[in-house]
Amino acid sequence: MKVGDLGLIGLGVMGANLALNFERNGYVVAVYNRKEGEEQDVVSRFMEENGKNKNFIPAATIRELVDKVSRPRKIVLMVTAGDPVDELVDQLLPHLSLGDIVIDGGNSDFRDTDRRVRFMESRGIWFVGCGISGGAEGALNGPSIMPGGSVEAWPFIKDMLQSIAAKLEDGSPCCRWIGSGGSGHFVKMVHNGIEYGDMQLIAEMYAILKQALGLGNDEISRLFELWNHGDLNSYLIEITASILRYKEKSGEYLVDKIRDVARQKGTGRWCVEVALNEGEPLTLITEAVYARMFSALPEIRREAASCYPDNITEKWHDTDFSVDMARDALYVSKMISYAQGFSLLQRASSHYGWHLDCASIAYIWQNGCIIRSAFLRKIVSAYKKDPFLGNLLFDDYFKNTVISLQNGWRTLISRGLFSGIPLPCMTAGLTYFDGLRTENSTANLIQAQRDFFGAHTYERTDADSGVFFHTDWKNF
Numbered sequence: 001m002k003v004g005d006l007g008l009i010g011l012g013v014m015g016a017n018l019a020l021n022f023e024r025n026g027y028v029v030a031v032y033n034r035k036e037g038e039e040q041d042v043v044s045r046f047m048e049e050n051g052k053n054k055n056f057i058p059a060a061t062i063r064e065l066v067d068k069v070s071r072p073r074k075i076v077l078m079v080t081a082g083d084p085v086d087e088l089v090d091q092l093l094p095h096l097s098l099g100d101i102v103i104d105g106g107n108s109d110f111r112d113t114d115r116r117v118r119f120m121e122s123r124g125i126w127f128v129g130c131g132i133s134g135g136a137e138g139a140l141n142g143p144s145i146m147p148g149g150s151v152e153a154w155p156f157i158k159d160m161l162q163s164i165a166a167k168l169e170d171g172s173p174c175c176r177w178i179g180s181g182g183s184g185h186f187v188k189m190v191h192n193g194i195e196y197g198d199m200q201l202i203a204e205m206y207a208i209l210k211q212a213l214g215l216g217n218d219e220i221s222r223l224f225e226l227w228n229h230g231d232l233n234s235y236l237i238e239i240t241a242s243i244l245r246y247k248e249k250s251g252e253y254l255v256d257k258i259r260d261v262a263r264q265k266g267t268g269r270w271c272v273e274v275a276l277n278e279g280e281p282l283t284l285i286t287e288a289v290y291a292r293m294f295s296a297l298p299e300i301r302r303e304a305a306s307c308y309p310d311n312i313t314e315k316w317h318d319t320d321f322s323v324d325m326a327r328d329a330l331y332v333s334k335m336i337s338y339a340q341g342f343s344l345l346q347r348a349s350s351h352y353g354w355h356l357d358c359a360s361i362a363y364i365w366q367n368g369c370i371i372r373s374a375f376l377r378k379i380v381s382a383y384k385k386d387p388f389l390g391n392l393l394f395d396d397y398f399k400n401t402v403i404s405l406q407n408g409w410r411t412l413i414s415r416g417l418f419s420g421i422p423l424p425c426m427t428a429g430l431t432y433f434d435g436l437r438t439e440n441s442t443a444n445l446i447q448a449q450r451d452f453f454g455a456h457t458y459e460r461t462d463a464d465s466g467v468f469f470h471t472d473w474k475n476f
Helices: 013-024 037-050 062-067 083-095 110-121 135-141 151-164 183-212 217-227 235-245 267-278 283-295 298-307 319-352 358-364 375-385 396-418 424-436 443-454
Strands: 006-009 029-032 056-058 074-077 101-104 126-133 144-149
Touching: 006 013, 006 062, 013 029, 013 037, 013 135, 013 151, 029 037, 029 062, 037 056, 062 083, 074 083, 074 151, 083 101, 083 110, 101 110, 101 151, 110 126, 110 144, 110 183, 126 135, 126 151, 126 183, 144 151, 144 183, 144 358, 183 217, 183 235, 183 267, 183 283, 183 319, 183 396, 183 424, 217 235, 217 319, 267 283, 267 319, 283 319, 283 424, 319 358, 319 375, 319 396, 319 424, 358 375, 375 396, 396 424
Parallel strands: 006 029, 006 074, 029 056, 074 101, 101 126
Antiparallel strands: 126 144
8 A cells, every 4th residue: 555755634725736746746645635515525636637647645534644644644734724723633633643743834823833732742743833935836836934843843844845845046945944832833924924014015116106106007017027127126026017017808907907905814913913912013014914904994995085085186297216216115115024024033032932043034035935035135144144133224234225215215205195195014114214213212201191190100311220210290
């Protein structure tokens, strides 16, 4: 009987493509799909479409799947995050042996992953929360992979995961061990938060180019193509150029017919929630999440538009200057988005004791994932020079770039806002930068207010830190 090198549960688009990727890289893959409703024939259809002369082993039950995988068993879960993962873990446990490995390749909440790691380790089973980025194409041809959890599992799964991962020009895999507990899924969550920021920044630039400069889709597409050959080179810029020039058979642009309601699956919101809990000002990424929430209120927006009609019709006439300024503003705003994301990684690393390697994380994001870009090389370099860098914006390259571009950045944002164009992420990014560089803030007044109405106390500049005072403000 043929025995699988690994088992994979969940044959949706991502799961099926990962299975094909494993098989293409020399692994025998046992496959199983939960039998619910229309999903009953998923395995047989997969085998009909992909199984001919391929190293796939179909399984009709979980027990059959486990029995068809060699020890220590490696079982990959590609199912919806949340309860479905726990249900599968419960179903798998009776059939697993000491030292077997379960890998959750979905977008699970890192807190759930941390809990599962502890639960499975208490039963002698290794559990790995594995962030996977790259979408359907990445899953098939090479994603960026972020494994974390039971470190004992890594020697048994390292070659397997690195073989299917995206590769850099030197052949290095975009897959490295992240850390303990839920660290792998945490890093994937932050990746998605940065992705939210990147996408919203591009959308805001699209609004400026279209509404303020009056450029058509083809013109904007060519502009993004041009930018993609410079500092802004990235997967998201590349696909945006393709999207903008895509026409239907009617000759009409498809993007103009897509309803402006952006959906989200939860990782962006989780990122914001964690930032609030950690006291990390993730302002730009938070605004990206809020922007999607705004988009999901079309009726409210329609009513507001009727109440407050747009009376600003004047276009910007200095097109050449504005386009250059737009490019620079997008680049420096992108810096802020990544700076916030990596700052959250550092904060969480300290809090959870994960000892995250920011240079290594930026390294594996250089290919395969949605936020892959030339820009990440600068981040790798920054953290290699200083692994304990307090903020990405303190690195010489980032510091000098922001200084040289900030006037155009400020001008573009102010002109955009005056023109009535919502720029939540760009504005939040600029405000974050100004807040970060403000040595003496106005929080002294806030502390005085808190002490006035709530006796919350305050510290004094002329006394030692940690010594607190209270004033009877009504008696002076």
